[in-house]
Amino acid sequence: MTKFTRRSFLKISLAAGASWAAIPGFAAQDSSTRSRIPGANSDLRYAVVGFGGRGKDHLEEMREQKGTRLVALCDVDRDTLSYQVKRAEELGEQVKGYTDVRALLEDKDIDVVTFATPNHWHSLGSIWAIQAGKDVYVEKPVSHEVWEGRQLVNAARKYNRIVQAGTQCRSSQGIAEAIDWLRQGHMGKIVRARGLCYKRRPSIGQVSASQPPPATVDYNLWCGPAPLDPLTRTRLHYDWHWVWPTGNGDLGNQGIHQMDLARWILGEKELSPRVLSVGGRVGYVDDGTTPNTLIVFHDYKAAPLIFEVRGLPSEEGSKKMDRYHGAEIGVVTDCEGGSMVISSYSGAVFFDKNDKELKRFEGSSSHFANFLASVRSRKSGDLKADVLEGHLSSALCHTGNISYRLGTQHSPEELREAVKATPDLAEALGRMEQHLTANHVDLHATPVLLGAVLKMDSASERFIGNHRANQMLTREYRKPFVVPKHV
Numbered sequence: 001m002t003k004f005t006r007r008s009f010l011k012i013s014l015a016a017g018a019s020w021a022a023i024p025g026f027a028a029q030d031s032s033t034r035s036r037i038p039g040a041n042s043d044l045r046y047a048v049v050g051f052g053g054r055g056k057d058h059l060e061e062m063r064e065q066k067g068t069r070l071v072a073l074c075d076v077d078r079d080t081l082s083y084q085v086k087r088a089e090e091l092g093e094q095v096k097g098y099t100d101v102r103a104l105l106e107d108k109d110i111d112v113v114t115f116a117t118p119n120h121w122h123s124l125g126s127i128w129a130i131q132a133g134k135d136v137y138v139e140k141p142v143s144h145e146v147w148e149g150r151q152l153v154n155a156a157r158k159y160n161r162i163v164q165a166g167t168q169c170r171s172s173q174g175i176a177e178a179i180d181w182l183r184q185g186h187m188g189k190i191v192r193a194r195g196l197c198y199k200r201r202p203s204i205g206q207v208s209a210s211q212p213p214p215a216t217v218d219y220n221l222w223c224g225p226a227p228l229d230p231l232t233r234t235r236l237h238y239d240w241h242w243v244w245p246t247g248n249g250d251l252g253n254q255g256i257h258q259m260d261l262a263r264w265i266l267g268e269k270e271l272s273p274r275v276l277s278v279g280g281r282v283g284y285v286d287d288g289t290t291p292n293t294l295i296v297f298h299d300y301k302a303a304p305l306i307f308e309v310r311g312l313p314s315e316e317g318s319k320k321m322d323r324y325h326g327a328e329i330g331v332v333t334d335c336e337g338g339s340m341v342i343s344s345y346s347g348a349v350f351f352d353k354n355d356k357e358l359k360r361f362e363g364s365s366s367h368f369a370n371f372l373a374s375v376r377s378r379k380s381g382d383l384k385a386d387v388l389e390g391h392l393s394s395a396l397c398h399t400g401n402i403s404y405r406l407g408t409q410h411s412p413e414e415l416r417e418a419v420k421a422t423p424d425l426a427e428a429l430g431r432m433e434q435h436l437t438a439n440h441v442d443l444h445a446t447p448v449l450l451g452a453v454l455k456m457d458s459a460s461e462r463f464i465g466n467h468r469a470n471q472m473l474t475r476e477y478r479k480p481f482v483v484p485k486h487v
Contacts, residue, residue, distance in 0.1 A: 042067075043067055043068060043069040044067060044068050044069070044111050044112050044372060044375060044376075045068075045069050045070075045071045045109055045110055045111045045112070046062055046068055046069070046070060046071065046110070046111065046112040046113065046114065047070075047071060047072035047073065047074065047104055047107075047110050047112070047113045047114070048062070048070070048072075048073055048074070048113075048114050048116070049074040049075070049101050049104065049113060049114065049115050049116070049117055049125060050074070050075055050115060050116040050117035050118075050121070051073070051075055051080065051084055051116060052075065052077065052080055052237055052238075053116065053237075053238065054116040054139055054166075055075075055114075055116030055117075057116075058114045058116050058137070058368075059084070061366065061368045062114065062368055063091075064366075064368075065366070065368055065369055065372055067372070068112075068372065069093075070088060070093045070095055071094070071095055071096065071107075071109060071110060072095055072096045072097075072098060072104050072107060072110055073085055073088065073095050073096070073097050073098070074097075074098040074099065074100070074101050074104045075099065076099050076100075076217055076218045076219075076221040076222045077214065077216050077217045078099065078216045078217075078218075079216040080216075081097050081098075081099060082097070085097040099218055099221060100218075100221055101121075101125055101128070102128065105128055105129055105132040105134065106132070108133075110134060111134065111135065111375070112134060112135045112136070112137070112372075112375060113125075113126075113129045113134045113135075113136055113137075114136070114137040114138070115129075115136065115137070115138045115139060116139045116166075117139075118222075118240050118246050118247070119141055119143075119144045119240075119241075119246060119247055119248055119252065119253075120144045120224060120225055120226045120245065120246045120247075121224050121225070122138050122139060122141065122142055122143060122144065123142065123143045123144065123145075123148035123149055123151065123152045123483060124148070124224065124225050124477075124481060124482075124483050125138075126138045126142070126152050126155075126163065126387075127148075127151060127152055127155045127483060127484065127487060130152075130155045130156055130159050130161045130163065130487075131155065131159065131487070133159070133161075134161070135161050135162040135163065135371075135375045136156075136161065136162075136163045136164070136387075137163075137164045137166065137368065137371050138152075138163065138164070138165060138166060138387070138390070139166040140165060140166045140167050140256040140257065140260075140390065140393075140394065141248060141252045141256045141390070141393075141394035141397055141398075142165050142166075142387060142390040142391055142394050143391065143394050143395070143398070144246075144248065144398075144475070145398060145472070145473060145474050145475055146271075146395045146398045146399065146461055146473040146474070147461075147473045147474035147483075148474065148483045149390075149391040149394050149395055149398075150391060150395075150461060151483055151484070151485075151487055152387060152391065153387050153388050153391050154487050155487035156380070156387050158487055160378075162371070162374050162375045162378070162380055162383065163380075163383075163386070163387035164367070164370070164371040164374070164383050164384075164385055164386070164387070164390075165385040165386070165387055165389060165390025165391075165393075165394075166367070166385070166390075167256065167257055167260045167385045167389070167390060167393065168257075168345060168367035168385075169257055169260065169261055169342075169345050170260070170264070170367070170384040170385040170389070171364060171365050171366065171367040171370050171384045171385070172345060172346045172347065172363065172364040172365075173363040173364060173365060174346050174347035174348060174361040174362040174363040174364060175261070175342060175346070175347060175348055175361070175364075177361045177363075178340060178342070178347070178348035178350070178361040179264060179265055179348075181350075181359070181361070182265065182333070182335070182340055182350075183267070186337070186350075187335035187336065187337040187338055187339075187340065187350065188335050188336030188337040189303075189335060189336045190265070190266065190302070190303045190333060190334075190335050191303060191334040191335060191336065192303050192304050192305075192306060192333070192334050192424055193262040193263075193265050193266050193303065193304075193305050193306070193331060193332075193333045193334075194262070194305075194306045194307070194308065194324070194331065194332045194333070194334070194428075195255060195258035195259050195261070195262045195305070195306070195307040195308070195330075195331050196258060196307075196308055196324055196327055196328065196329060196330050196331065196332065197250050197251070197254050197255040197258060197307070197308070197309045197310070197329055198308070198309075198310045198321040198322050198323070198324075198328040198329060199250060199254050199310075199311065199321065199328070199329060200311065200312075200313060200319075200321060201242075201250060201292050201311030202284075203284040203285075203286040203288075204233055204234065204235065204239045204242055204286050204287055204288050205233070205234045205286055205287065206285065206286050206287050207232060207233060207234055207287060210230030210231055210232055211230075211231045211232070211233070211234065212231070213231050213236055214236060214237075217236065219231075222236070223246075223478070224478070224481040225475070225477045225478055225481040225482065225483065226245045226246050226478065227245055227478060228478060229245065232287055233287040233288075234287075239287075239288070241253050241290070242287075242288035242289065242290045243287070243288060243289050243290065244289050244290065244405070247290060248290070248397055248398065248401060249290030249291055249292075249294070249309070249401060250290070250292070250309050250311060251290075251291075251294060251296065251307065251309055251397045251400055251401060252394065252397040252398070252401065254329065255307060255309060255397060256393060256394060256397055257345075258307070258329065258330060258331050258342075259305075259307060259393050259396050259397055260385075260389070260390075260393035261330075261331045261342055262305050262307070262331050262333075263305060263392065263393050263396060264389075265331065265333050265340075266300060266302065266303055266305060268300055268302075268305070268392075269392070270392070270458035270459070271392065271395055271396060271399060271456055271458045271461055272298035272299055272300050272305065272396065272399070272456065272458070273299060273300070273301070273455060273456055273458055274298075274299035274453065274454065274455050274456070275296065275297065275298050275299065275396075275399045275400055275402075275403050275451075275453075275454050275456070276296075276297045276299070276403055276419075276425070276451055276452075276453045276454070277294060277295065277296045277297070277400050277401070277403040277404040277407065277449075277451035278294070278295045278404075278407075278415060278419070278425075278429060278432070278448060278449065278450055278451060279291040279293045279294030279295060279309070279404060279432075279448055279449060279451075280292075280293055280294075280446070280447075280448030280449055281293075282312075282436060282439075282441045282446055282448065283311075283312045283436075283439050283441055290401075291309065291404060291449075292309070292310075292311030292312060293309065293310055293311065293312065293432065293435075293436065293448065294307075294308070294309040294400075294404060295307070295308055295309075295425065295428045295429065295432060296308075296396075296400035296403070296404075297422065297424070297425045297428075298396060298399075298400070304424055305396070306424055306425070306428055307400065308324070308428060308432070310322055310432075310435060312435070312436070312439045312441075313439070314435075314438065315438040315439060316438065316439045316440050322435055324431075325339060325341050325351075326341060326343065327341055327342075327343035328343070329343065330342045330343035330344070337352065337353065338350060338351050338352040338353050338358065339351050345364060346362055346363060346364035347360065347361050347362035347363065347364075348360075348361050349361075367384065367385070370382070370383065370384045371383065395461065398473075399454065399456065400451075402452075402454065402469055402472045402473075403451035403452050403453070403454050403469075404449060404451045405451075405472065406451060406452035406454075406466075406468060406469060406472075407449030407450050407451035407452060408449060408450060409447040409448070409449055409450075410447055410448075410449075410450045411443070411444060411447055412433060412443045412444065412447075414450070415429060415448070415450055416429065416430075418450055452466065452469065454466060454469050461473070
């Protein structure tokens with residue numbers, strides 16, 4: 001293969017900048033490119049975009065799938081890209097290296113693209129790939145805002161592309177069988193589904209001035225549709241999760257998996273008609289802006305979906321996390337006859353009202369294998385996590401965050417008074433207060449936010465009577481990295 005050198009990198013970067021003056025050219029591509037269907041016996045040629053973190057798993061798991069061939073890699077970090085290109089060469093793979101995803105998507109010899117970029121690139125990169133005739137596996141959350149997620153669904157449908165969301169719990173036979181068993185009525189009526197993300201998130205530190213981005217990173221491409229703002233934290237990579245322009249907090253990072261499970265359990269196919277959040281970033285002062293402690297209450301008519309985020313330990317100085325019904329990260333579904341607890345990616349356990357184990361389901365399979373089988377069948381219905389499912393669950397995270405961001409500080413007494421008419425929310429708030437007290441957080445000195453109560457027209461995915469909240473369903477995209485209004 002062609003050696004990937006600094007000279008070739010500069011050549012690729014310059015070529016990409018010159019050839020991408022007009023992005024709408026995607027939609028005008030030759031229809032034969034978009035409609036080409038890989039044969040059942042031919043290799044699916046794939047590219048991976050972004051592999052500083054989860055993307056490394058994409059590479060390894062895709063390599064394990066029969067009938068696939070890695071042909072391209074893309075990352076805005078030259079060192080990261082160079083390392084993976086070299087490793088691919090050592091494995092006997094002939095790959096092209098790109099720093100700009102737009103240049104990669106011009107390659108007609110790519111069938112499938114997987115995205116493991118930061119959240120703010122998920123929808124735009126996937127839409128561009130769809131318009132370029134590719135099938136897509138996109139990491140969770142599939143969007144950074146609600147509107148762009150719906151645009152991604154619209155693009156997948158318009159161009160008849162196979163788009164899998166990276167919510168891999170959907171490929172767990174154990175979980176699927178458990179949910180089916182629950183819906184058969186064995187545990188009685190579902191009372192509530194509670195998602196849990198009790199995951200330690202220490203301070204990311206504070207800087208007194210803007211920091212230089214890593215010299216190996218094309219910062220303009222890294223920011224993409226987000227504002228090209230100075231870097232105001234110590235670390236560019238990963239800590240983007242904890243600032244709003246690029247991340248969605250742990251609700252949209254780890255929590256999206258459990259949000260998706262909870263919605264699946266409830267069988268809800270639309271956004272909730274009402275949402276309210278309570279929380280804050282407490283226990284330390286740093287450059288992060290997303291909450292490390294949060295309760296989200298999605299007021300579905302049949303049964304509420306409650307979500308809890310805790311980034312602090314069980315108590316100050318501890319390395320342990322709180323547990324709820326034995327789970328740190330998972331979903332606890334309360335029913336008339338007991339509860340179902342999902343605390344892994346591959347199964348569920350049922351308990352009676354006395355916490356005696358009743359039944360256990362286990363087993364999981366490859367989410368990537370399901371995606372590739374669906375690419376070959378050309379049936380989006382074969383997907384375990386079709387993009388529509390990914391959009392709805394991602395959007396529940398976003399609407400919860402919007403409620404929080406529109407909130408105002410209140411004393412503990414005011415918070416209790418505000419939620420006392422909703423017993424499930426009041427109970428969650430009481431446990432949250434105990435948790436923060438154990439971490440020496442004084443809610444009088446550092447009050448948390450009581451989010452805005454937001455009502456939604458679930459059909460249109462627009463809030464009712466709140467202009468500011470509706471503005472936050474999307475963002476002002478930075479040209480030329482703009483999610484198209486007409487996909």
